[in-house]
Amino acid sequence: MSGSRGRVGRIRQQHEGTILKAAEHVFARSGFQGATMAEIALRAGMPKSNLHYYFGTKVEVYRAVLAHILELWLAETDRFTPDADPREALSHYIEAKMRLTAERPDASRVFANELLHGAPEIGDYLRGALRALVADKSVVIRGWIAAGRMAAVDPEHLFFSLWALTQTYADFETQVGAVLGRSNLGPADYRRATDHVLNLVLRGCGLMPPAAIEEPPCST
Amino acid sequence: MSGSRGRVGRIRQQHEGTILKAAEHVFARSGFQGATMAEIALRAGMPKSNLHYYFGTKVEVYRAVLAHILELWLAETDRFTPDADPREALSHYIEAKMRLTAERPDASRVFANELLHGAPEIGDYLRGALRALVADKSVVIRGWIAAGRMAAVDPEHLFFSLWALTQTYADFETQVGAVLGRSNLGPADYRRATDHVLNLVLRGCGLMPPAAIEEPPCST
């Protein structure tokens, strides 16, 4: 307590966390240009000069927020392995993605905004780690298809579809809410959304019987 | 030619069109806050005071761009009528949406940005015309499902999925391009994307045989 130098930056770590949390919220609402340091500082409960003390510039704050988000994105445990069950792997991925979208909508929005503006800060990540990951998993999926374990679906585009189908509930929540007649989405909405996406994708990949359609007789 | 007052504002109409085209591009790239009147003026090839002469304020320019886009959105001829063939109606809608996305990606991006920021300008449209449209078409779709003409899919969420699946190719083109190893998407990419979305959705709605999966024997 009296020691002038405790473990390196315990206070620093805490304050940086507070700032990043506030920044994620503000960047999600207003985008990079629209967000102001004053607004972030207000939300973080400290004068804006402190933000500059900890991060230097506005871009650095933004980069830190993005780095935080990319960790979330990559931490998703995916089960796309040759021996896995395609249906289980896809279900698990969709559920994980949807849970992340529901729990961290602001993270999704900051990411969406960055992409929408041409990804000036995370272009390297997209062309590097993300591209490699998709390439890897696509090999696995092509293997499943060749083995007749799922319908012929373009693996890369399947990933685009999965991202779009799940993240749309955070990025465009305003639109979804307006159409459903609510101001924002609750747990029940997300449960329904998850069921819907699971059904659509699993059936779309031939991993589910096309139930609810009248069973055609076996012999034409 | 010498008449001081020809048909009302022929020049005006032309110049407003030039400005709106430039504005759509700039707003798509930079968002509302990020875009500057100077940049729009430069792209439109006129001094920025002219923009104020024609539209008054920056917000008015933005509103005009959005109004232009909403026309496009609603002009989509949809064939969701009780007697229509579900498969044909869905195919047509997907193809139209994807064509619009490919031909006017900037329009999609401006719209996406507006939604992402909480739709401050078009909230009324979302809660009014759009909600009514979706409600209407959902009744039709529920009729198809009750008649056993397609699989049980939540109609409202189906629309969210269709919008997400198609517009993602414009809004997040940077991500798609990075994963596919290109700097931007060409006609071949859009053809492939359309095929993919058609397959996924039609099969997902039970409107297509789950081909490419080994046919299970008729009797278990």
Add this chain to the structure above:
DNA sequence: GTCTATAAGTTGATAGAC
């Protein structure tokens, strides 16, 4: 209708006391 010059306001960033 078109253009240059400029006013008025906002924002990122820093200086310097504590």
Add this chain to the structure above:
DNA sequence: GTCTATCAACTTATAGAC
């Protein structure tokens, strides 16, 4: 490490000559 005061740059919008 924290805070107040302030600077410098930028942006919207307008005034007023042509």
